[in-house]
Amino acid sequence: MIRVLRRKWLFAALVGTALISILGLLGSGAPEDPDHSGPTLEARADALRAATQLARADRNFFVLDPGLGALTLYAGGAELRVYPVGEVRAGSRRAITWGVAEGADDWRTRVWADARIDPPIHRNLRVIVSDSVVAPDLAGAEKWIPPTPEEGVPAPRHFMVHFADGLGVEFALADGEEAPRDIKAQLRGLLARMLPRNWDRHRIRVEMTAVELGALYRAFPLDAAFVAVLPKG
């Protein structure tokens, strides 16, 4: 009996190892560019062209430049904030694309717009009512101390920004970065990812530190366009 069990466990272990290997190969995508060629000048020129047009139109916009390791937020021509970024990956959905928004072929060079953040930030509005005679609601008003931004909206482990035409950016913690686990938020994120409206066709994944990730999540302006310096595939 023990022999039979051993054989079964051995078989299961072999199959498991094989599957994990396949999963690893599939998950890792293509290997890194061996000659370290970097973003092409054409990609940089495309991004700069888009950025100058957005700046001329006095728009808010992000420029993601993996070569500089920076995500920069602009208002017109003025730099507002630079978020340092780690590894950046970009690519498209592998197999099933039915039900997924039609992605533009020029997704690497176009301006991404109509941002929607997921999970959305819900702020609790505080309403106080004045009463010039007794003011019962105001007894504790002066003592009220709001939380700090970090306490009020803690850094998530990752968040998504979905743009029009099936384009999405996933912002995630860099390897080795720690953030408190929020099981409820993770479950909500899992359910949200299953909604068809959140199915992207093309995606960029950006890794950041917990501090930068939290700061970006709290302040992400949804009216901002998004431009990335990505080499053409």
Added chain:
Amino acid sequence: MSSSLASLPRVDFMDGGGGAQRALRWLGLMVGVGVLWKLFAGVALAVLFGFSLEVVPGPEHLRVGIGAAAPPVSGSAASVVDSLETVMGRMRPRRTYIVIDRANNRLWLRRDGLILREAVVSTGSGTILKESGGEQRSWTFETPAGVHKIRSMRRDPVWTKPDWAFLEEGQDPPKRLSERREEGSLGEWALDLGDGYMIHGTLYERLLGRSITHGCIRVGRDDLRAIARAVSSGTQVLIF
């Protein structure tokens, strides 16, 4: 002693344990099947719904771009990028400007792509005040996003309290202007952004970093002094 032990009935846990063995075997099989199922499901989901993401070369692979030592590129392509970067550079504000991040309560003094000073500030709380009687007005205490300019700068400002400042404390707004004036509460400087919004000092520096104001931007004393030295009327204030 040993004889008394030998006389005890022998308890063999394996005796008659065919049922236990079968249960153990079934448990093992179920666990194995469960593990395999998870692996198969993981692979299937990854293949069907996952993304094939390639690493975009980062700064360590940088050959072209700002800061690159020797870009190995053709002259014409490089000149296109150079000219576009020059165009972007020309669209930068020429003078020192202020950036305020409302969600994180931070202020930066910037010029030519450099940060001259960073400060922890307080911005609008988002609280809504509703007037229960009278005109039944309401106020939302938010710092307005967008592009603003410093309209004027006042040293040792005196605050003329608006109606909401009294209503919030359960008082009737006074008719006389002199009863609305309050000295010291705005700190050493008030930089007027219009519509009643200001960058000013505070008596409550311990609350800096929290969204607690009525829409103004409160700054600590030392930071406010540095900002007041670096800016003037017309300086851009960009709030996001």
